[in-house]
Amino acid sequence: MEQFTSHTGVGVPLRRSNVDTDQIIPAVYLKRVTRTGFEDGLFAAWRNDPEFVLNNPVYADGSVLVAGPDFGTGSSREHAVWALQNFGFKVVISARFADIFRGNSGKAGLLAAQVDEETVNALWDYLDANPGAEISVDLASKTVQAGELVAPFVIDDYTRWRLLEGLDDIGITLGHEDEIAVYEGNRPSWKPATL
Amino acid sequence: MGKTLAEKVWDEHVVRSAEGEPDLLFIDLHLIHEVTSPQAFDGLRLANRRVRRPDLTLATEDHNVPTVDWDKPIADPVSKTQVDTLRKNAADFGVRLHSLGDVEQGIVHVVGPQLGLTQPGMTIVCGDSHTSTHGAFGAIAFGIGTSEVEHVLATQTLMQAKPKTMAVTVNGSLPDGVTAKDLVLTLITHTGTGGGQGYIVEYRGPAIEELSMEGRMTVCNMSIEWGAKAGLIAPDQTTFDYIEGKPEAPQGADWEAAVAHWKTLVTDPDATFDKEIVLDASTMTPFVTWGTNPGQGVPLGGTVPNPADFADPSDATAAEKALEYMGLTAGTPMRDIKVDTVFVGSCTNGRIEDLRLAADIIKGHKVAEGTRLLVVPGSVRVRLQAQEEGLDQVFIEAGAEWRGAGCSMCLGMNPDQLAPQERSASTSNRNFEGRQGKGGRTHLVSIPVAAATAVRGTLSSPADLETVSTSREA
Numbered sequence: 001m002e003q004f005t006s007h008t009g010v011g012v013p014l015r016r017s018n019v020d021t022d023q024i025i026p027a028v029y030l031k032r033v034t035r036t037g038f039e040d041g042l043f044a045a046w047r048n049d050p051e052f053v054l055n056n057p058v059y060a061d062g063s064v065l066v067a068g069p070d071f072g073t074g075s076s077r078e079h080a081v082w083a084l085q086n087f088g089f090k091v092v093i094s095a096r097f098a099d100i101f102r103g104n105s106g107k108a109g110l111l112a113a114q115v116d117e118e119t120v121n122a123l124w125d126y127l128d129a130n131p132g133a134e135i136s137v138d139l140a141s142k143t144v145q146a147g148e149l150v151a152p153f154v155i156d157d158y159t160r161w162r163l164l165e166g167l168d169d170i171g172i173t174l175g176h177e178d179e180i181a182v183y184e185g186n187r188p189s190w191k192p193a194t195l
Numbered sequence: 196m197g198k199t200l201a202e203k204v205w206d207e208h209v210v211r212s213a214e215g216e217p218d219l220l221f222i223d224l225h226l227i228h229e230v231t232s233p234q235a236f237d238g239l240r241l242a243n244r245r246v247r248r249p250d251l252t253l254a255t256e257d258h259n260v261p262t263v264d265w266d267k268p269i270a271d272p273v274s275k276t277q278v279d280t281l282r283k284n285a286a287d288f289g290v291r292l293h294s295l296g297d298v299e300q301g302i303v304h305v306v307g308p309q310l311g312l313t314q315p316g317m318t319i320v321c322g323d324s325h326t327s328t329h330g331a332f333g334a335i336a337f338g339i340g341t342s343e344v345e346h347v348l349a350t351q352t353l354m355q356a357k358p359k360t361m362a363v364t365v366n367g368s369l370p371d372g373v374t375a376k377d378l379v380l381t382l383i384t385h386t387g388t389g390g391g392q393g394y395i396v397e398y399r400g401p402a403i404e405e406l407s408m409e410g411r412m413t414v415c416n417m418s419i420e421w422g423a424k425a426g427l428i429a430p431d432q433t434t435f436d437y438i439e440g441k442p443e444a445p446q447g448a449d450w451e452a453a454v455a456h457w458k459t460l461v462t463d464p465d466a467t468f469d470k471e472i473v474l475d476a477s478t479m480t481p482f483v484t485w486g487t488n489p490g491q492g493v494p495l496g497g498t499v500p501n502p503a504d505f506a507d508p509s510d511a512t513a514a515e516k517a518l519e520y521m522g523l524t525a526g527t528p529m530r531d532i533k534v535d536t537v538f539v540g541s542c543t544n545g546r547i548e549d550l551r552l553a554a555d556i557i558k559g560h561k562v563a564e565g566t567r568l569l570v571v572p573g574s575v576r577v578r579l580q581a582q583e584e585g586l587d588q589v590f591i592e593a594g595a596e597w598r599g600a601g602c603s604m605c606l607g608m609n610p611d612q613l614a615p616q617e618r619s620a621s622t623s624n625r626n627f628e629g630r631q632g633k634g635g636r637t638h639l640v641s642i643p644v645a646a647a648t649a650v651r652g653t654l655s656s657p658a659d660l661e662t663v664s665t666s667r668e669a
Contacts, residue, residue: 169346
């Protein structure tokens with residue numbers, strides 16, 4: 001995974017709550033067997049609407065999405081994270097993330113920055129007043145900055161450390177292989193097996 | 196101090212625990228399907244890694260598969276590639292796979308329990324959010340993304356921060372005709388879609404204990420719809436009776452040892468939860484959704500709400516957008532809403548008990564003119580059992596389409612989709628915009644409401660059906 005320390009890019013205001021993973025990428029776009037190319041399905045239904053924010057050329061290079069609460073609810077599809085990344089997003093800012101989406105983001109290297117609702121509202125107002133303006137996100141200091149506004153965001157320490165170091169989870173776990181083997185040796189014999 | 200059920204199961208699976216790190220949890224069963232696994236197997240190949248425990252891994256084909264012509268090659272080439280990729284990966288890595296055409300094929304969350312692989316006290320994961328279904332057996336079961344699928348394949352473990360615990364206590368008994376689905380839809384409207392975020396939830400109380408295993412699975416299945424990490428129910432005699440004799444259930448002395456352990460899997464009397472919600476089942480009624488998330492629901496006897504009546508401005512905006520998408524007007528009685536398609540099936544309501552209940556209500560009636568009824572068994576075993584009991588004939592005589600097993604119209608990855616503006620009453624779990632097909636409008640309902648709606652063509656309960664005379668002389 002790539003290291004993530006800080007990012008500055010065009011902020012995109014998505015004034016919607018409960019943006020579920022079927023909106024981020026509908027199921028019919030999940031059929032690829034690669035991790036790339038999912039940008040065509042990103043917000044597929046909403047992009048049919050000429051008024052949708054991502055259809056505004058000002059946001060063509062958007063990389064910091066500012067969304068309403070309960071972002072990423074629903075399905076466990078990591079394709080939702082990939083679709084955002086494939087489109088060019090590096091950061092999603094919201095007041096609440098669904099657990100699985102937040103977990104998937106941390107694994108795939110998309111920063112899910114949780115802020116309070118006032119910050120989201122302030123960022124939306126700032127972006128509406130300054131379309132195409134940039135937002136800076138610093139993982140080391142856990143702050144977002146836009147114009148005069150500087151606000152803290154929340155992320156769990158472990159995910160933050162892994163993102164800052166760019167570490168591969170599986171590599172870390174395989175470093176504890178002996179402990180896994182000990183655990184396996186102590187499992188009851190009646191536990192089910194598929195083979 | 197005592198422990199909750201969730202804490203007991205969690206603690207039994209901790210391989211490693213260190214300050215400042217998530218716990219490393221051992222995974223007892225890893226379920227796999229075609230959509231969320233290809234990139235994980237690719238990752239293994241790139242890193243030259245193997246599947247650590249193929250004997251704790253099971254794959255089925257469910258999301259993409261057609262429910263007609265399943266003996267022919269899959270028509271959609273992209274779906275076919277995804278299914279073929281699963282077949283190749285299963286063969287290359289030695290994973291047991293139940294393919295289309297296999298008698299054990301079906302929705303992954305129907306197949307695990309019916310094989311007896313889902314047992315109390317286990318940790319079960321799958322690249323699918325409805326993995327919470329398996330919590331009905333007293334297991335910690337939750338959905339994961341593809342990176343985590345790869346992690347489990349390579350290590351048979353997951354790194355997980357310990358969630359908080361919540362109790363949902365449901366007192367009283369469900370009235371006749373009110374089901375587990377109505378119970379969970381009522382709960383989600385009460386909590387909102389984010390109410391369970393960060394919690395493992397234990398459903399308990401008399402109304403939960405009275406549920407069959409199928410009903411318990413319906414409740415746990417929808418845990419994710421209110422944001423919970425997982426939902427589980429303490430195992431009891433109902434659980435043990437369901438598992439006993441299943442193909443992969445423990446036998447003989449192993450059975451005795453297993454049951455002895457399973458009986459310890461209850462929340463201790465002095466254990467405390469971080470949060471508790473108390474509901475009264477006896478006041479519940481058939482419950483349906485009007486909006487575009489599962490928390491936007493009302494009793495069937497109610498009306499489409501007015502966005503202006505929501506106190507929270509963001510709820511009001513969401514309601515306004517939902518009504519526009521759903522093509523509904525505030526104040527319309529739910530029973531006046533005309534439905535084009537009724538979908539009976541999914542990992543929420545596609546088990547044998549669901550089909551029996553649907554057939555029982557539909558028997559002697561016809562599907563309304565201008566309405567179609569799609570009945571999709573959750574697995575091939577469910578389909579065969581239903582046919583043995585003659586349920587297929589009941590559906591066919593009523594004018595329904597009797598289909599093959601799979602996820603089908605729950606998410607419309609196969610050809611079973613709604614057309615734009617087409618309206619469904621669906622026994623599935625999500626009414627998100629476009630979930631069942633681009634522009635499609637979904638009302639989540641219970642099995643009895645689905646069956647009665649198919650007969651009347653408008654959202655209905657069995658109480659709305661005229662009794663069919665069985666004797667001309669009467």
